[in-house]
Amino acid sequence: EAGVTQFPSHSVIEKGQTVTLRCDPISGHDNLYWYRRVMGKEIKFLLHFVKESKQDESGMPNNRFLAERTGGTYSTLKVQPAELEDSGVYFCASSPTQGEAFFGQGTRLTVV
Amino acid sequence: GENVEQHPSTLSVQEGDSAVIKCTYSDSASNYFPWYKQELGKGPQLIIDIRSNVGEKKDQRIAVTLNKTAKHFSLHITETQPEDSAVYFCAATGSGYSTLTFGKGTMLLVSP
Numbered sequence: 001e002a003g004v005t006q007f008p009s010h011s012v013i014e015k016g017q018t019v020t021l022r023c024d025p026i027s028g029h030d031n032l033y034w035y036r037r038v039m040g041k042e043i044k045f046l047l048h049f050v051k052e053s054k055q056d057e058s059g060m061p062n063n064r065f066l067a068e069r070t071g072g073t074y075s076t077l078k079v080q081p082a083e084l085e086d087s088g089v090y091f092c093a094s095s096p097t098q099g100e101a102f103f104g105q106g107t108r109l110t111v112v
Numbered sequence: 113g114e115n116v117e118q119h120p121s122t123l124s125v126q127e128g129d130s131a132v133i134k135c136t137y138s139d140s141a142s143n144y145f146p147w148y149k150q151e152l153g154k155g156p157q158l159i160i161d162i163r164s165n166v167g168e169k170k171d172q173r174i175a176v177t178l179n180k181t182a183k184h185f186s187l188h189i190t191e192t193q194p195e196d197s198a199v200y201f202c203a204a205t206g207s208g209y210s211t212l213t214f215g216k217g218t219m220l221l222v223s224p
Binding site for chain 1: 116146148153154155156157158161201203211212213214215216217
């Protein structure tokens with residue numbers, strides 16, 4: 001069974017540019033989560049989808065971040081415009097039941 | 113909201129020794145406590161978890177203990193091997209049981 005896959009694995013962009021991260025969850029998993037780890041700090045929750053609906057987006061840092069999950073399958077996380085402090089590793093996770101999350105390999109975003 | 117503290121931040125042991133990582137949490141309503149192992153270039157991988165109705169759980173060389181009264185839980189790895197070297201994260205679910213709050217991680221180094 002394929003795991004959670006994320007694209008791209010790395011992205012380097014200039015401040016002010018736009019970047020879109022993609023996550024393909026495990027097939028059949030209704031729950032999809034985005035997390036972020038800034039250098040040396042804890043992994044922090046960003047938001048949670050149940051199918052195509054946003055269940056909890058309390059962790060989204062500001063309105064420069066937009067997440068979508070059209071059709072309840074894959075999800076995208078867009079950062080526009082990117083700032084230096086957005087650098088970090090963005091993880092996607094999916095689960096068939098709440099709490100048992102399987103993570104993707106992450107996208108390392110560097111804003112210069 | 114939930115707050116998880118994790119110690120130590122780094123841990124160096126000799127192959128064959130035991131390693132213990134400790135976490136405390138703040139939300140007494142938390143009921144699920146997973147541990148994740150993250151190897152270089154990979155995403156966090158669930159290695160063991162424990163629910164609040166259990167005090168201890170073992171899986172071969174790894175075990176987790178939970179003290180609900182004191183609100184702390186620990187990961188124990190026995191007979192450590194070089195391939196155990198990685199960053200380990202503890203996590204807890206808050207009262208919503210839908211998102212994970214992570215500790216800052218422990219870098220475990222096992223020397224041959």
